[in-house]
Amino acid sequence: MSQFLSTLSYFFIPGILTLVIVYGLYKRVSIYDCFVDGAKDGLRSAVDIMPFIIAIFVGIEALVSSGAMKFFEGLLSPLFNFFHIPKELISLILLRPVSGSGSLVLMERIMADNGADSFAGTCAAIMVGTCETIFYVLALYFGVTAVKKMRHSFAAGLVGYIVSVLASVYICKFI
Structure with missing residues (x-):
């Protein structure tokens, strides 16, 4: 076959x-x-579309290069520990709403460091497959269509993203 x-x-x-x-x-x-x-x-x-894509990539590079991503990881670590989310996933959770390709690189790194069948590797794979790139979608679609009032789009996207992250972690606990 x-x-x-x-x-x-x-x-x-x-x-x-x-x-x-x-x-x-x-x-x-x-x-x-x-x-x-x-x-x-x-x-x-x-x-x-190009200006919006360039702006997102410049913003991501600025976050990573400046050390701000590491700072946010340290700052948010207690919150993620409270929800039993592994520390290996913090950078992926912070980057996924902004960049799909950047989060693929992080997922690959998580799997290389922890193993593809590890808890963190499985959670990373599910998150990359189910969580949306909120800021990318909003910047791209609303920018290209010249829609200025997003209304509830950002809030709905953020709530959906948080639910997807938590569901990814808790579903992996039962797998």
Whole structure:
């Protein structure tokens, strides 16, 4: 079965492209012009999104390089201990709302240091899979759409994030 799926994966993207081209020819659409228009729209979207992405990455780098992340970890450690959250997860919990790719790097480090099957490794994997990047989403979507009033979006995202973190830890305790 895995050999079949492996072979199928080689033909998946060329098959989709062929299907789109055949369908475009059937509908008598100028396929090349549609492709160029789509590429233009994609580049425009990338240019619109880029300042928000750069601002987030600069902010993350400033937090880590300045030592502020270590300071916050030390400051919040008693609170996390109260909820029985391992100290290895504090930096991941602080970074996940801001950066998905940064939290993937932290998850990899947690797994390398503690093991993938450890309590901290399992919690990290569940957190990365279930917790949302709140600030990234708010900056990106609200920035690009020019919506200025977020109303309850931030509060709802933060509550959902906290619930996801706590659920990740407590579910791992029962696994």
